[in-house]
Amino acid sequence: MEFREVVRKRRMVRRYQPDRRVPDEVLDTVLRHATRAPSAGFSQGWDFVVLTKPEERQAFWDATTDPDAAPDSWLAGLQTAPALILCCSHKDAYLDRYAEPDKGWTDRDEARWPVPYWDIDTGMAALLMLLTAVDEGLGGLFFGVPPESQAAVHETFAIPPARTVIGVVALGYPAPDRKSPSLKRGRRGAEQVVHHGRFGQHDRL
Amino acid sequence: MEFREVVRKRRMVRRYQPDRRVPDEVLDTVLRHATRAPSAGFSQGWDFVVLTKPEERQAFWDATTDPDAAPDSWLAGLQTAPALILCCSHKDAYLDRYAEPDKGWTDRDEARWPVPYWDIDTGMAALLMLLTAVDEGLGGLFFGVPPESQAAVHETFAIPPARTVIGVVALGYPAPDRKSPSLKRGRRGAEQVVHHGRFGQHDRL
Numbered sequence A, B: 001m002e003f004r005e006v007v008r009k010r011r012m013v014r015r016y017q018p019d020r021r022v023p024d025e026v027l028d029t030v031l032r033h034a035t036r037a038p039s040a041g042f043s044q045g046w047d048f049v050v051l052t053k054p055e056e057r058q059a060f061w062d063a064t065t066d067p068d069a070a071p072d073s074w075l076a077g078l079q080t081a082p083a084l085i086l087c088c089s090h091k092d093a094y095l096d097r098y099a100e101p102d103k104g105w106t107d108r109d110e111a112r113w114p115v116p117y118w119d120i121d122t123g124m125a126a127l128l129m130l131l132t133a134v135d136e137g138l139g140g141l142f143f144g145v146p147p148e149s150q151a152a153v154h155e156t157f158a159i160p161p162a163r164t165v166i167g168v169v170a171l172g173y174p175a176p177d178r179k180s181p182s183l184k185r186g187r188r189g190a191e192q193v194v195h196h197g198r199f200g201q202h203d204r205l
Helices: A003-009 A024-034 A054-064 A073-078 A091-097 A117-135 A147-156 A181-185 B003-009 B024-034 B054-064 B073-078 B091-097 B117-135 B147-156 B181-185
Strands: A046-051 A083-090 A139-143 A163-172 A194-196 B046-051 B083-090 B139-143 B163-172 B194-196
Touching: A003 A117, A003 B003, A003 B117, A024 A046, A024 A083, A024 A117, A046 A054, A046 A117, A054 A083, A054 A147, A083 A091, A083 A117, A091 A117, A117 A139, A117 A163, A117 B003, A117 B117, A147 A163, B003 B117, B024 B046, B024 B083, B024 B117, B046 B054, B046 B117, B054 B083, B054 B147, B083 B091, B083 B117, B091 B117, B117 B139, B117 B163, B147 B163
Parallel strands: A046 B194, A194 B046
Antiparallel strands: A046 A083, A083 A163, A139 A163, B046 B083, B083 B163, B139 B163
């Protein structure tokens, strides 16, 4: 598909066809593209845990949701996804990389970093997965794992403590769903978010 | 261009043809695509300050580099970029959004967030700019603004204090340059970063 069309078509898919699994070759392309995300110092401090078997996915939902509460419609839709990819960032990979001789921040001081590029770069990898899903005729959704569920997810999937699950990419073939109520907010157009030369200057001079 | 080709061709461009400006229509496409990044709760807490005039770009370099030190080859290359886009994240937009009735986190407590999605989403917007540059026959580079330069950049471009400049997208037509020494590290392939069912399980069972 043309790049522009992929960008235009991408949206968060909130319900999937439950009986259509994601073909292995599609998953492989999605994950290979994720490894082409940029990263500070080429640190590549990311790992992806792929859950495709029903029992694996159930273990994820068990670790992150209340078994005594009926799922709301958002969660019920999301639970139809045939594949979940846990996106893990690894801060230490960045601190180690920038302590190498060509970078030289041997103190490994986190205060040198304006923002957590380990999380941002892993997020870029997640976006490449979402875009690739569209290119392959599927859909995806990126959602977070709340702080109070991180420990259970780490334990369930043997994720080392130094990793942070920055979010999960759900993948599958889209089923009809309702639009997200968030869309009522409207998109902030370029005339609002683009500033020319200085903040607040919205016209090109 | 085909999406797959854009993904395959994207690399960080470290030197630009200094006498070829970025056409306005290309910049508009780059920025419009940025506004199509996903965001938690459709918060869209991002702003982009575009610097294309020589004096604007010089003001950025003055704010972020030592005027008494000769630029190293990395900086000298980067300073040839005819366009710089400062990518600003806005945490408050997220805290406000999730305090709305349909989300209901009225305490605006940051501890509810496992990672700073304001920075991650703005990073996704930056990646869409880099990919769009490739689609348009240009190249780009994403680089950070160190903590000690944030105040000067904010002041120079009238950026409100509540924004964080998560990084800058440089854009232009590529000129020949040396490969980044970081590439010697090699790409972490899918066989290393992909785990099936649990962390450390690299074979698909």
